[in-house]
Amino acid sequence: MHMKLQELKLRYVQxxxxxxxxxxxxxxxxxxxxxxxTHTWHGTSLLDRFPILSGLQDAIKIMDQGLKPICxxxxxxxxxxxxxxxxxxxxxxxxxxxxxxxxxxxxTPFYRYLQE
Numbered sequence: 001m002h003m004k005l006q007e008l009k010l011r012y013v014q015x016x017x018x019x020x021x022x023x024x025x026x027x028x029x030x031x032x033x034x035x036x037x038t039h040t041w042h043g044t045s046l047l048d049r050f051p052i053l054s055g056l057q058d059a060i061k062i063m064d065q066g067l068k069p070i071c072x073x074x075x076x077x078x079x080x081x082x083x084x085x086x087x088x089x090x091x092x093x094x095x096x097x098x099x100x101x102x103x104x105x106x107x108t109p110f111y112r113y114l115q116e
Contacts, residue, residue, distance in 0.1 A: 020102040021093065022046050024061050026053065029099065035106055036080035046102070052077070053102075056090070060100055065092045069103075074111055084108035 003011075018035040022028050026047030031038040047054045052075060059070060072088040079086070085108045093099035 016106045018104045018106075020046070020104065022100050022102065024063070024098050024100055026057070026060070035104060036082050038080070040080075052088075060090060063090070063092045063100065065094070065097055067092070074107070076111075079104065082106075085111040 014032070014034045016035075018032055020028070020031040020038065026045040028038070028041040028044055028046055031041070041049065047057050047060075052072065053060070056070060063070070070088075070090040074085055075088060076085045077083070084106050087105040087107050089103040089105075091101040091103070093101050
C-alpha cells in the first residue's frame with residue numbers, strides 16, 4: 001500500500017509545526033495541537049498570553065489578504081512548557097479576513113546546530 005505524497009508530507013511535517021487560528025483582535029479560535037496542547041487558550045486573548053504577539057497587535061489587526069505574512073524567525077521561548085526556538089508566520093485566513101493564521105515552526109534542532 002502506497003501512502004499519498006500529501007499524507008506522507010503531513011506525517012513528517014506535523015511533528016515540527018502547529019497552526020493556530022485566532023481573530024484579528026487576538027481571541028483564540030482553534031489549533032491542531034501538534035506541538036502544544038491549547039485547551040487552556042479557549043476564551044483567552046493570544047495577544048495577552050504571548051507578549052511577542054501583543055507587540056504586533058496593530059499590524060495584526062490591519063493585515064490584508066494581499067499582504068505578505070508577518071514573519072518572525074528564531075524566537076526563543078516556551079509554548080505551553082515546550083521550550084524551543086520557533087519561526088512564526090502570521091497570515092490572514094484565506095476564507096475569513098477577520099481571522100488570522102499563526103504558523104509555528106519548531107526549528108530548535110536547526111538553530112541549536114547553528115549555535116554550536
